[in-house]
Amino acid sequence: MFVKWNLTKKCKMNCKFCHNALDRIGWDFDIDEDSVEKVVKKIGNASQLKGVSLLGGDPLEYEHILKVCKNLDTYRIPYGFITAGENIYTGKFDEIFSSKYCHFVGLSIDSSNKKTVKYIRGKDILNKQLGSLDHLLEIKKTNPNLKIHTNTILMNINKGEIIDTIQLFSSKNVNKIQILGYQNNSHSKDRFNINFSEELEFVLELSKFLNMQGYLLNRESLELCFLSEIGKDYLNSLLFDDNQITYGNSSVCPIFRESLFVSNDGFVYPCDAYKPYFEIDKYSQEPTKIYPVDNLREKSIDKIYNENEFFIDIKEKIMEKDLYSNWEPCNSCSHLMKNCFPCLLNEVNNKSNEVLIEKCKEYKFLLKS
Numbered sequence: 001m002f003v004k005w006n007l008t009k010k011c012k013m014n015c016k017f018c019h020n021a022l023d024r025i026g027w028d029f030d031i032d033e034d035s036v037e038k039v040v041k042k043i044g045n046a047s048q049l050k051g052v053s054l055l056g057g058d059p060l061e062y063e064h065i066l067k068v069c070k071n072l073d074t075y076r077i078p079y080g081f082i083t084a085g086e087n088i089y090t091g092k093f094d095e096i097f098s099s100k101y102c103h104f105v106g107l108s109i110d111s112s113n114k115k116t117v118k119y120i121r122g123k124d125i126l127n128k129q130l131g132s133l134d135h136l137l138e139i140k141k142t143n144p145n146l147k148i149h150t151n152t153i154l155m156n157i158n159k160g161e162i163i164d165t166i167q168l169f170s171s172k173n174v175n176k177i178q179i180l181g182y183q184n185n186s187h188s189k190d191r192f193n194i195n196f197s198e199e200l201e202f203v204l205e206l207s208k209f210l211n212m213q214g215y216l217l218n219r220e221s222l223e224l225c226f227l228s229e230i231g232k233d234y235l236n237s238l239l240f241d242d243n244q245i246t247y248g249n250s251s252v253c254p255i256f257r258e259s260l261f262v263s264n265d266g267f268v269y270p271c272d273a274y275k276p277y278f279e280i281d282k283y284s285q286e287p288t289k290i291y292p293v294d295n296l297r298e299k300s301i302d303k304i305y306n307e308n309e310f311f312i313d314i315k316e317k318i319m320e321k322d323l324y325s326n327w328e329p330c331n332s333c334s335h336l337m338k339n340c341f342p343c344l345l346n347e348v349n350n351k352s353n354e355v356l357i358e359k360c361k362e363y364k365f366l367l368k369s
């Protein structure tokens with residue numbers, strides 16, 4: 001079991017793509033200091049717990065972050081962070097990152113170009129972020145458990161800079177360079193998504209780079225999360241050598257990985273994006289069922305995972321024999337249920353009987369031609 005804890009909605013950035021833009025300023029609803037130990041203890045008592053990801057907003061902005069980490073240390077729970085890392089370089093969080101239970105930090109850095117970062121984040125922070133990256137790499141020398149990841153979202157605004165950005169992170173020897181897909185959401189101020197032809201243009205550019213200068217890069221560190229598994233097949237078909245792009249588990253819905261999401265105030269959900277309903281009427285788009293949501297301050301994680309109706313129904317759903325049978329081209333794809341478990345929300349959001357994954361259909365066509 002893996003826990004993703006959205007510790008706070010607080011964040012000092014002003015990102016144009018933020019789904020949290022309305023809440024992040026003046027946010028004051030996180031769990032109080034006294035509840036921290038209670039919640040961490042409950043997480044620590046979960047059977048077969050593999051670790052905790054601390055998310056936000058910016059998890060380092062949570063008022064009692066040091067207390068959270070000290071408690072995670074006490075209960076010997078491995079943990080990691082996803083953060084923009086604006087202030088890590090100051091040394092303010094060294095105690096946290098030096099812990100042997102702190103296993104990863106994912107720094108969200110959008111580009112190696114200062115102007116692009118300033119435009120996206122609403123702040124001129126690239127130098128601070130790179131200072132934080134170097135600072136973490138120094139800490140890593142004395143904390144071998146700590147893995148440093150970077151994550152960069154592929155957007156229409158930075159797509160021409162991603163290869164330079166990959167080269168920069170590669171030169172620093174980070175453990176993982178993740179290139180993520182952009183998720184549209186209704187609260188963002190701008191739209192940064194890319195269409196299939198723009199994605200393909202980037203994939204072709206990347207294949208040229210890998211073929212010409214790929215020896216400069218530790219290819220195993222590169223995780224192309226934005227690209228579907230069949231898209232990775234296509235990219236691999238363009239590479240001259242046997243040093244293929246790795247598949248990883250970026251296309252596996254967390255529900256299949258026994259992950260669960262804890263909100264800043266202790267509520268527990270099987271899916272971060274869809275709560276508290278899972279059943280939606282296909283025609284009216286109204287929720288057909290309202291599920292009870294349990295809180296870690298009252299119940300144990302195992303009890304919630306095994307007895308909450310929302311969890312029971314969703315686990316039944318993923319065991320269905322014909323799950324994905326009406327999904328195109330998934331139903332004929334060799335990756336299905338092996339290294340790809342597509343997001344179930346595609347079905348919920350789809351009004352017709354067939355669920356079409358358009359980019360995969362395009363890659364399938366390219367692979368055949």
Ligand code: SF4
Pocket residue numbers: 228229230231251328329330331333334335336337340341342357360
């Ligand atoms: S076709 Fe479906 S199963 Fe195959 S890679 Fe695409 S989303 Fe995954």
Ligand code: SF4
Pocket residue numbers: 252253254255270271272273274342343344345
């Ligand atoms: S259903 Fe989709 S949004 Fe929900 S956990 Fe799975 S991949 Fe994430």
